[in-house]
Amino acid sequence: MSLPITIRESRKSDIEGVYRLYQSLSPEDLYMRFFTFHRVSHEEIEQLFSRQDHVTLLAESDGKIIGEATLYDDGEFSVVVDPHERRTGLGTSLVSGLIRKARELGLKTIFFYTLPENYPMIKIGKKLGFSLEYEEDQVKGTLNLN
Numbered sequence: 001m002s003l004p005i006t007i008r009e010s011r012k013s014d015i016e017g018v019y020r021l022y023q024s025l026s027p028e029d030l031y032m033r034f035f036t037f038h039r040v041s042h043e044e045i046e047q048l049f050s051r052q053d054h055v056t057l058l059a060e061s062d063g064k065i066i067g068e069a070t071l072y073d074d075g076e077f078s079v080v081v082d083p084h085e086r087r088t089g090l091g092t093s094l095v096s097g098l099i100r101k102a103r104e105l106g107l108k109t110i111f112f113y114t115l116p117e118n119y120p121m122i123k124i125g126k127k128l129g130f131s132l133e134y135e136e137d138q139v140k141g142t143l144n145l146n
């Protein structure tokens, strides 16, 4: 039986859990998330938590952080799910949560960038009504919230 999953805003005490989530990602996942190949350091996670220019939603199950989605003030967002927890709709739920959050914050549009080969992210964008622009080496998904 699968354990219940809670989606909620992040708090300072989640730094370790988010760090562990990032440690579980492959180099390819990190590239998809940040567009660069690098391991995420503890300092970078601490910086993310100390900045005020974003809202972060986390998915938690049995005390473990299994997904993270961050929306910045300019409307750009990104999302990541624990490799063992994928394909059950969690990525879609996190992005849906960010869309609700963006509406609450009064944002007019939200958008993401991803690579053309990132089938799951492009699928999420299509399912949730984003318009997709295919550029040479990336795809931009935009959702108008008006």
Ligand SMILES: CC(C)(COP(=O)(O)OP(=O)(O)OC[C@H]1O[C@@H](n2cnc3c(N)ncnc32)[C@H](O)[C@@H]1OP(=O)(O)O)[C@@H](O)C(=O)NCCC(=O)NCCS
Binding pocket: 029, 030, 032, 033, 077, 078, 079, 080, 081, 082, 085, 086, 087, 088, 089, 090, 091, 092, 093, 112, 113, 114, 118, 119, 120, 121, 123, 124, 127
């Ligand atoms: C993109 C990501 C967040 C999706 O997470 P997820 O929890 O698997 O997402 P969902 O379960 O909601 O899946 C979305 C759709 O893609 C499909 N999908 C997911 N992984 C798939 C795979 N490996 N092969 C084929 N289809 C896949 C799902 O079946 C679903 O389609 P459906 O609604 O028709 O069933 C996850 O793959 C991830 O963390 N990737 C690395 C980081 C990344 O690329 N982030 C995006 C940067 S903006």
